[in-house]
Amino acid sequence: MKSKYTSLVALKQKALDVAEAALIKANQEAESSALALEEAYQLLSTLKLPSHGSLNEFTQAQMMIQAQHREIEESRTRMENARNKQLHMRQEYKKAQIEFEKFSYLEIEEINRHRAKIKKEEAKMLDEIGTMMYKKGWE
Numbered sequence: 708m709k710s711k712y713t714s715l716v717a718l719k720q721k722a723l724d725v726a727e728a729a730l731i732k733a734n735q736e737a738e739s740s741a742l743a744l745e746e747a748y749q750l751l752s753t754l755k756l757p758s759h760g761s762l763n764e765f766t767q768a769q770m771m772i773q774a775q776h777r778e779i780e781e782s783r784t785r786m787e788n789a790r791n792k793q794l795h796m797r798q799e800y801k802k803a804q805i806e807f808e809k810f811s812y813l814e815i816e817e818i819n820r821h822r823a824k825i826k827k828e829e830a831k832m833l834d835e836i837g838t839m840m841y842k843k844g845w846e
């Protein structure tokens with residue numbers, strides 16, 4: 708049974724689906740950025756300064772360690788941004804879900820009111836038919 712809210716419910720369902728897809732994508736981004744940060748820390752733990760050798764080797768190792776520290780900071784920033792986006796998408800999903808549920812509820816309520824109205828009309832018609840049959844029986 709259709710109501711005046713049916714098209715709105717369908718529209719809100721699409722918005723909910725879009726919000727859910729965005730939330731899933733944000734979750735994946737947060738997870739991948741956390742993994743990248745962990746890998747960057749693991750790579751840093753493998754880098755060591757040479758205990759002997761030329762100054763060129765020492766400088767090169769020091770530059771690699773500094774580059775890895777920069778990579779860690781970039782990964783940390785990406786992870787923080789991804790977590791903020793994840794939080795934002797979670798809020799957007801909750802808003803879309805509330806909107807969908809609100810219009811679904813309104814649609815169900817309108818359908819129930821329409822059904823009650825039909826039942827009342829049917830009862831009225833049955834009473835009228837019963838009255839007509841009763842009067843016919845007396846004639």
